[in-house]
Amino acid sequence: MLEVVPTELAGLITRQLKIPTIGIGAGPDCDGEVQVCHDLLGELTYFVPKHVKRCATLADTSQVAFTQYLEDVRQGLFLTKAHSIFMYESVIASLETTQ
Numbered sequence: 093m094l095e096v097v098p099t100e101l102a103g104l105i106t107r108q109l110k111i112p113t114i115g116i117g118a119g120p121d122c123d124g125e126v127q128v129c130h131d132l133l134g135e136l137t138y139f140v141p142k143h144v145k146r147c148a149t150l151a152d153t154s155q156v157a158f159t160q161y162l163e164d165v166r167q168g169l170f171l172t173k174a175h176s177i178f179m180y181e182s183v184i185a186s187l188e189t190t191q
Contacts, residue, residue, distance in 0.1 A: 094116070
C-alpha cells in the first residue's frame with residue numbers, strides 16, 4: 093500500500109517489487125488504486141484530495157435528505173407502525189404462554 097507517495101517513487105517501488113502495489117494518491121504506475129467511496133461520490137465539500145476522481149456531488153443531496161429525516165422524527169412521522177414488521181397475533185400469544 094503506497095499512500096500519497098510521489099508518482100515517480102511509487103513507479104520505482106512498483107518496478108522493484110515482486111508483489112503488487114496498491115496506491116492511494118500514488119499515481120498511475122501502481123498495480124491497483126484505492127478510491128474511497130465518500131470521495132468518489134462527493135460527500136465531503138470542505139476538502140477534496142488531489143488524487144480523488146469525483147464522479148458526483150452528493151453532499152447537498154445528503155444534507156437535504158438528513159434534514160428531512162430529522163424533521164420527520166421530530167414530528168413523529170417516522171418511525172411509525174407503517175414502517176414496522178408484524179407477526180401474527182397467534183404467534184405472539186403462543187410465545188407469551190411458553191414463558
